[in-house]
Amino acid sequence: MNMFKLAAGFCFVGAGIAVAAFGSGFVAQTLFQIVLFIMLAIGWNIISGFTGYVSFGQVSFFGLGAYITSIVALQFNVPWYVGLAAAGVIAPVMALPLGLIMLRLSGIYFALGMFGLARILQLIASELEITGGPMGTSIPIADSPQLAAVVCVSATTLVVLLTYALYRSRLGLSLMAIRDDPVAAESIGINTFKAKIIAFCISAAVGGIGGALYVWNIGFVDPASAFSGTIELQCVLIVLAGGIGTAFGPVIGGLIISSFSTYLWLNFPLEQQAILGIVTMFVAIVTPGGVAGLFANSKLWKRQSLWRPIEAGATLSNVTPFRASGQDRKPILTCQSISVHFGGVRAVNSVDVTAYRGEMLAIIGPNGAGKSTLFNLMSSFLKPTAGRVELNGISIVGKKAYTLPHQGLVRTFQTSRLFSSLSVWENILVAANSRYGKKAEAIAAATKALVDVDLLSHWQDSVDQLTPGQQRLLEIARSLVFEPEVLLLDEAMAGMTMHEIGRVHQALKRLMSRGAAVVAIEHVLPAIAPLAARVHVLDFGTTVAEGIPAEVMRNPLVVEAYMGREDAESEKQHA
């Protein structure tokens, strides 16, 4: 099958190049237009489809590439391919500082920020002398339309292969995880900012080469065309039509939309824009998943998981524990007088908590007591207003959340945060990739984690095919891949069957037997009572009581505050 696909692709590209080389000027130009937009759409898909950062300013890189190649060609009088290469290299270098700024934004703010960026670059291009000013400048043109088309088809083929490699790589998997849930991605040790910057720069390189090809083909560059919103719109349309976030969606969408748009251009040049606008709306409404979405479940199109688990029965011995850990009861995670205030609200107020190696600390308290906030402080998702948090005696205050899993502290979330577009296997694998440098180690660790929670038979499933309990198990397994020293479980066992809870208990016991500490928030005390060595009761952000479970549960303060409050809470809900 793979050989067949490869051969088909090879023939397809070969035919394209032959048509480009030996076709008439008209054929070459038409092909150039169609293929160029495929390339631009792929560039947009990398940042907006894979990474989920929808951009309304990808044309910025198109324009940068256009101007880089123009300036290089005019100032240094170099051959065209040097100009193209310069665009492919300099555009991502320029994207780096831009990405450092723009990727601090998210959602609609990123989209608008990028839109603004394109407008700013357009203004700069209009003002500078070296760019030729607002009305543009002539530059050396390709020797023939055929040459331009051959180069465009070849470059786009390379870009398609590059995207496919990215799609099937560790980085690609991380990017898709970030798209699905950036917070969960951080929690499994992915430096989301770095991954996004890399994606941003790759996407800039593709856009830059596209812009360079465009101006080389027409021999002219001007700010309004180089940063044209129409080009942006057509890229978005192509990706939406083909299937956003898929490897070949932009190629299919590009072939369809670009051909259609070129047909319109040749026959209805003045009405082209309006018709394309209507088609965009139609596509967005009728096929939100694009063409790839229509065939998403067919065998040919279904996304195959990256790599695969080790076959049952094979040895898993090459998985190493996270750290050599002792058995003695030593404090590992300590919070000293930790507080966090949101405006006037003291969500956590001067709390002291210590987790010890080899045992479970349960944190209980009514809704809004500050339990999850305390977890956010412990895992550095929040910075405390006052107080210290130490892991193994080293302060972690102010550290980036994604660094903590690599130092042995992993957390889960109150609500399930799986990566919905990844398979069960990939949900584990993405964490294993973050933990282990070698492919074999990552696969072994991920396989073992799946076996631990009894989900190996489901490895190819998508996560929404799992029961809620299985989904929670999968999340715990994702944390266990790290073989953590400290595991923070936020109501991890809510919604599980007794059998599933038993599975989790087993896994936690094994973890603790190696000297790891488990800190668990639970509403349902029986779910952890058998395992908890100590209980810490929170209410209104302060410690109400702490000690061994039996003692604490007899504490009248706890009964009054916790149980009483619970009743009040449920009455409120009824009303």
Added chain:
Amino acid sequence: MLQAIIRRICTIAILGCLSPALAQAEAPIKIGLAISETGPSSPPSLFELRGYELAIQEINQAGGILHRPLELVKYDDQGNPSTAAQLYQKLLTSDRVDLMLSPYSADLTAAVAPIVNRAGRVMLTVTSASDSYDGRYSYIVQGITPAARIMLPLLDLAKSKGYKTLSILSLNNRLGAEASKALTAEAEAAGMKVLFHETYSPITTDFSALALKAGEPKPDMILGTTYLADSQGILRALKAQNVTAKMIGFSIGPIEPEFYKGLGGVAEDIFVPTSYFPTLKTNGNEEFVKNFRAKYDLDPTYHAAVAYAAVKTYAAAIERVGKIDQDAINKALHDIELDTVVGHFKVNANGAQIGYSAYLLQWQKGKQVLVWPAAEADADPILPHPGWQ
């Protein structure tokens, strides 16, 4: 679509059966261009289009060129350079036109010149800036007075009145840059002083600050190398800020009837250089003006005249060559000397126009009047500018 294919097959079949000469007699010579029928440059563009259409109509009524009728293939580029470039690709590769004309404005011509030249097609232009005629394009030939020369009649008149100082406002585009550069050089060569010179972006809409700064050194002249909308904007700002000078003149904008319509009395006494005027005693001008008025009920502007002259020049060059052969026509256009309605057509080896000259108009009592050079003038210039009422 199917019809077109059938028609093409039939044409080929007929071509095969009949003698080549007869077949040629039937096929029109296609002349292609894109022009800004919409957008801010549409008033001058539409005048160019009228000029082209009138010339084609006259030639076809007289039996065509080489016994073949002319057919205009035109698109609207909306004033956008990259749209123009794509439309010229289409004209060359899909429409397969025989002759090319330029889009409106030097900037759009610069955008399409590389494509047209690469295809080895002749393009006779009516755009002024020099960078399309500096030797890099061997197939591009200029049929209008170059940008560097258009402002000079203003200086000639100023010299005769003893004016010594000027402020220059120039639009940041090809025409603006080149015309203002030449204006500065010529003024300084004539011993005048440029007290203020500022360039503004094509998207500028508020000219108040610019008007104040231009008037601040109290120059004898305020001159603008402008297009239509900006010349109107500057003039409104001069009036609003009560800035005046002895002579106020702009390029291009005041040529258009729209200029006066939009400004009314403010446009009075404003000067504008031109390369053509209906009262000129040039070859065939009387008939041209008569036919133009009859067809459009308008006086021809210089945009209409240069366009009209371009088609007539093409016709002369092709008649001389005797066939549609791009290289031969190109050579003929470079060699030919022809008296058109605009003046004496003659280009140098790079295709730059060296024959056509420039004149000066002034808005007097709601009408454009030819006031310079004195030999051709219909009236005396009103100077100095009387100030704003």
